[in-house]
Amino acid sequence: MAQPVAYKGWWPLCGSEELTDRKPVGVQCGDTRIAIYRDSDNRPRALEDRCPHRRVPLSLGRVTPDGFLQCGYHGWTFDGDNGDLIRIPNLSEGERVPQCAIRCYATTESNGLVYVCLGEESENPGAEAILEQPYRPGAREFRGVEHVPVSHEEFVAALMDGPDLVFGFTGVLFGERPLGDPRFDDGLLTLDRIAYWNWGGIGHANLGPLRHRADNPLMLRTRTEPVTGTTTAQVCDNEGHVLAQSLLACAPAARGTTAVRWRASVVAGSGVPSGKGPALLRALTRLGKSPFKVNSMIDGEALAALLPGPSDTWRQASRDSTPLSLSETA
Amino acid sequence: METAIADPQVQDTRSGKSSIVGQEWRPGNYDLRDTWIPVAHSPHVTGKPIRRMVHSHPVFLWRDGGRPLAAEFHPDALGSGQCRGGELTGGSGYFPVHERYNYVWMWYGNPDNAHEALIPDVPYLPRAGKPLPRNMWGQIYFNCSYELVQENLLDLVHADYLHSDIIGDEENDDDRVYVESDSETVTMIREVSNKTIPPLLRFLGVPAKKADYRAVAHVHLRSGVVVLYGKFMPGFAQPLFHPLVPESRYVSRNNFTFNITGASPIARHGFPLLSYVIGPQDDFMMKPQNPKYQARGERRDVSSRFDAADSRYRMVMAKLIQRQKEGDYSYLSDADPGQDIAGLLDCPRVD
Ligand code: FES
Ligand SMILES: [Fe+2]
Numbered sequence: 001m002a003q004p005v006a007y008k009g010w011w012p013l014c015g016s017e018e019l020t021d022r023k024p025v026g027v028q029c030g031d032t033r034i035a036i037y038r039d040s041d042n043r044p045r046a047l048e049d050r051c052p053h054r055r056v057p058l059s060l061g062r063v064t065p066d067g068f069l070q071c072g073y074h075g076w077t078f079d080g081d082n083g084d085l086i087r088i089p090n091l092s093e094g095e096r097v098p099q100c101a102i103r104c105y106a107t108t109e110s111n112g113l114v115y116v117c118l119g120e121e122s123e124n125p126g127a128e129a130i131l132e133q134p135y136r137p138g139a140r141e142f143r144g145v146e147h148v149p150v151s152h153e154e155f156v157a158a159l160m161d162g163p164d165l166v167f168g169f170t171g172v173l174f175g176e177r178p179l180g181d182p183r184f185d186d187g188l189l190t191l192d193r194i195a196y197w198n199w200g201g202i203g204h205a206n207l208g209p210l211r212h213r214a215d216n217p218l219m220l221r222t223r224t225e226p227v228t229g230t231t232t233a234q235v236c237d238n239e240g241h242v243l244a245q246s247l248l249a250c251a252p253a254a255r256g257t258t259a260v261r262w263r264a265s266v267v268a269g270s271g272v273p274s275g276k277g278p279a280l281l282r283a284l285t286r287l288g289k290s291p292f293k294v295n296s297m298i299d300g301e302a303l304a305a306l307l308p309g310p311s312d313t314w315r316q317a318s319r320d321s322t323p324l325s326l327s328e329t330a
Numbered sequence: 331m332e333t334a335i336a337d338p339q340v341q342d343t344r345s346g347k348s349s350i351v352g353q354e355w356r357p358g359n360y361d362l363r364d365t366w367i368p369v370a371h372s373p374h375v376t377g378k379p380i381r382r383m384v385h386s387h388p389v390f391l392w393r394d395g396g397r398p399l400a401a402e403f404h405p406d407a408l409g410s411g412q413c414r415g416g417e418l419t420g421g422s423g424y425f426p427v428h429e430r431y432n433y434v435w436m437w438y439g440n441p442d443n444a445h446e447a448l449i450p451d452v453p454y455l456p457r458a459g460k461p462l463p464r465n466m467w468g469q470i471y472f473n474c475s476y477e478l479v480q481e482n483l484l485d486l487v488h489a490d491y492l493h494s495d496i497i498g499d500e501e502n503d504d505d506r507v508y509v510e511s512d513s514e515t516v517t518m519i520r521e522v523s524n525k526t527i528p529p530l531l532r533f534l535g536v537p538a539k540k541a542d543y544r545a546v547a548h549v550h551l552r553s554g555v556v557v558l559y560g561k562f563m564p565g566f567a568q569p570l571f572h573p574l575v576p577e578s579r580y581v582s583r584n585n586f587t588f589n590i591t592g593a594s595p596i597a598r599h600g601f602p603l604l605s606y607v608i609g610p611q612d613d614f615m616m617k618p619q620n621p622k623y624q625a626r627g628e629r630r631d632v633s634s635r636f637d638a639a640d641s642r643y644r645m646v647m648a649k650l651i652q653r654q655k656e657g658d659y660s661y662l663s664d665a666d667p668g669q670d671i672a673g674l675l676d677c678p679r680v681d
Contacts, residue, residue, distance in 0.1 A: 052632045054481075055622040056615050073615045074636070075491045088634050090487060090505075100632050 002254050005030030007227055008119030010130050012249035015143060015261050016112050019044055024069055026059025027116075028254040034105060034116060035059040037080070040067030044114045045080025048103035052076075052085070058102075078102060111230075112137065112263065113249050131187045131225050135232040135247035138265030142290035146260045150298055152252035155260075156229030157311035158303060159248070160191060163220060165302055167262075169235050169244050170284060170291045171277060173198040174220050182310040188223040188232075189317070191310050195220045195235060197277045218243075218277075226317055242267050243278050246292045264292030355631070355644055357623050358475030358579030360651045361385040363418075364439030364659040365552035365667075366449045368573040369400065371469075371585055372432045373461050379405055383577040384438060387418075389425065391434060400425040400436040431455040432462065433573070433585065439659060448661070450555045453672035453679045454569035454589050466602050467587040470609040474620035476554045476574040476582035477647065482612055483547050483556050483572060484518045484639040492611050496604060501526040502543075509639045511646050514665035517674065518547045518639040527562070534601060535594040536565035546675045547639075550667055551647055554582070559675040566593035568601065569677060579624060584609070589680070 005011070013027045014036050024037035026049050033049035035058040049057045051071040061072035068086060070077045077087035083104035088097050106117040108127040117124045148155055148166065159166050160182070164174045175194035182191045195218035217238065224231040229250040234242045246264035253259035266281045281291050369382050370391050379392035381404075390401050399405075401424050403413040408423050415423030419441060426437035426444035431452050437444035461467070472479050482488065486507065489497045503524040510517040522543040527536045545560035554574040561567035568590060575583040588602045622628055633641060653659075661667070672679045 050622070052629070053634075053637075054631060055619050055628070057618050060615065060618070072491060074485075074487045085632075088636075089490065090636065091634070098632055098634065 002028065002031040002252075002256065005032070005118060005252055008117070008123040009125045009227065010108070010115040010117050010127075011228055011251045012111070012113040012230055012261065013046075013116045013251055013259075014044075014114040015145075015249075015263070016109055016114055017143070019114060021063050021067065023062060024059045026057055027259070029116070029118060029259075030252050032118060033057065033059075035061075035069060036107070036114060036116065037063045037069055038067075039063075039080050040065075043080075044107040044109060045069070046105035046107045046114075046116045047078055047080060047083055048105075050102070052100055052102055080104065111135065111247065111249075113230075113261065133188075133225070133230065133232045133247055134223055134234070135245055135263070137263065138245075138267055140285045141263055141265045142285070142292065143261075143263045144290075144294065146262070146294040146296040147253055147257045148260055148294065148296055148298055149257050150303065151256050152229065152250060152258045153315075154303070155258040156224065156231075156250060156314065157308075158298070158306060159222065159229065159231060160189075160224065160311040160314055161309040162302070162306045163193070163222065163233070165295065165298055165306065167233065167246070167248065167292065167294045169233075169246075169264075169281075170289070171197060171199045171280060172218065172220075172235050172244075175216070178310055179219055182313045184317075185223070187225070189226055189314055190221065190223045192219050192221050194218070199277070199280060224314070226314060237273050239273075241271070241273050243273065244281055244291050248294065260294050262292065262294050264290060266291050354626075354628075355623065356626070357477030357481075357647075358576075358620070359624070360654070361438075361576070362552040362650060362654060364443050364661075365437070365550075366428065366435040366444075367438050367553050367575060368431070368433035368555065368585055369436045369575055370434045371461070371467055371587075372398070372429055372434055375434050382575070383581075383583075384436070385576050386578045389436060391436075398427050398429050398434045400427045400434065430457055431571075432467070432587070443659065447668045450550050450553060450557065450667045451669060451671050452555075452557055452571055453670065453675060454559065454677050455571060455587060456680050462587060462589055462591070463598075465599060466589060467585075468602070468605070470584045470586065470605060472574075472582045472584065472609070472613050473580065473617040474582065474613075475579050475623070476576040478616050478619055478623065479572075479574050479582050479584070479612070480549050480551070480554070480556060481640050481643060482616060483558065484516060484549060484643055485637070486518070486520055486545075487636045488612075488615075492615060493608055496530055496608060497528060507636075507638065509642050511642050512664045513646065513649065513662040514551060514667055516549045516551070516639060516643045516646055518549075520545045525562075527565075531562070531565075534566075534597040536562045538564055541565050544676065548671055548674065549643065551643070551650055553667070557671065557675070559677050561677075566590065566597050567677065580620065 011029050014025055019038045021038040024035040027034050034046050035049040036046045039045050049059050051058055053076050056073045058069055058071055061070050064070050068077045075089040079086050083101040085097050085100040106124050108115050110130045111133045173196045177194050179192040182189050194216040219236050221234045222231050231248045233246045235244045236242050244266045249261040251259050266285045375391045375398050377393055379390045382389045390404050402415055403423055407413050415421045419425055426441050428435045502522045505522045508519040524540045525543045541562040543562055548557040554576050556572040558570040571587045573585050577583050590598050590601055
């Protein structure tokens, strides 16, 4: 049984481009199931994913041409603005529909993501509570959704302590050694660690001579929004130029998994460092190959062996500042 | 039989108030007893034992000298003398069995009460003799309790949405629904005049753009049997027998037979195939419904006047369960599952 989510504010539950004004998208955040769609004004709408008639998920239905959400079983239709039941097909003229409303959630769009506020109106922290991510989409963008079989809290912690366990950039190895302690920068927990090019398959970055190299050609910078764990990951050269980047939108999902909606691109254009690595990355994307992936099959043994590191700072911050406590249930 | 167009439990939509159906409705959580269940198509039961599920109990079926047998255990285990039969077989391990309409029916309940006369009447299936052509019978599994499938079959409106590609959007001059019930069955009768016939049905042999349509769904609550009969006028009739075997609270098995011997060759061959399209469409909705009806403390359903048959079904079911919980497994005087329903369906008897 999925647990309720403690933080009732904004969660990124859908990519902006995933939403259409035809088919709703069904998502689950903790134990809450939500149907999201676009209305006729292109506004994202989020309703409880349960028809009050015979309990069918509304996400199996459709969006009507006038922008309402219609159940696929008997066609009951709901207004995304307030959750009101507005139509039952085949009623005669003059017949009123029963007074009935389903739960309706506030939505907003930011960082190319649709955020849904899980709480009531009074718990809505306002759209300004969503921190801007440094991720900027490139000309060729790759996207995906993965459900990682590890809890949200442990996923975010692993992202800080051993990012190679949860994601990877093609041709890049992440080292174990952080470059400095984690710091808060514009509200985002920022962490740098050493990285290497690995086109020839040199092997594990934490073993062998690479580990004790005098200097490192690359670094991985992760910038994590502390509540949801939504992170921009950047592969940079030593001068801080971003070569490749990704955005990982994280949310607790069904059965204790973590839903990760990601987008990634390689940086191109003037001012971008030349060299074999960046050129290969750009060539790959031109061939339609993603430079980035999220490991949906996380290595359990390696995860269990991962020592606490920078995630301590994050867990401490979560505990200190309410309502950041992610693991406790409401 | 009581007759009503609208169920008293269902709200009057003009008043604008929503009604809530019944007490907590948790189908799949009570096994109704003392009933015949058509557990297998006759041709499936041979000298080699097969294993089927009924209310979460395994049932072994085989033939001995042509005679069908149903038992709680595999015949080898029964022969060893090491198995003791339960209450439902009076300790013998063997269920009472009867063969009719090309099904092997087993008695689920107290063996002393197993009377042949309680087998539901299916006027459009031959009682005995050669099986119908192979394409007219088969099985589909639904990922839900059998009650949800019975509700689905009593419900008309969903076809316009879920099966609109096959059945078409509704257009007609008049559409009436009547609900009848006794203490064991619920019957939904629908009469439509001048219904627009979608292309697929025209292709299958309805010879006009518009036709009158009459459909009856006669539902036996205890045994899971649904006797459906529809006909287009002009056009062909669809005698669709849907016995839903309650395998568990998660699965029901529909051992269907579509006896459309009277229709054109195209309809005879094409129509039964539709069950493999329509069935999964229904399952697409019923499968996610099932856990929401198994969970405790779910919010009650909101209904409209189109749910009269369904509301009646839940009401009759609640009463039946209540009686059985109190130890009363009898059939009340208003009910007779075996009574001739050819008149109710308005269909000719085949024998
Ligand atoms: S279940 Fe949604 S309209 Fe019937
Ligand atoms: Fe159906």
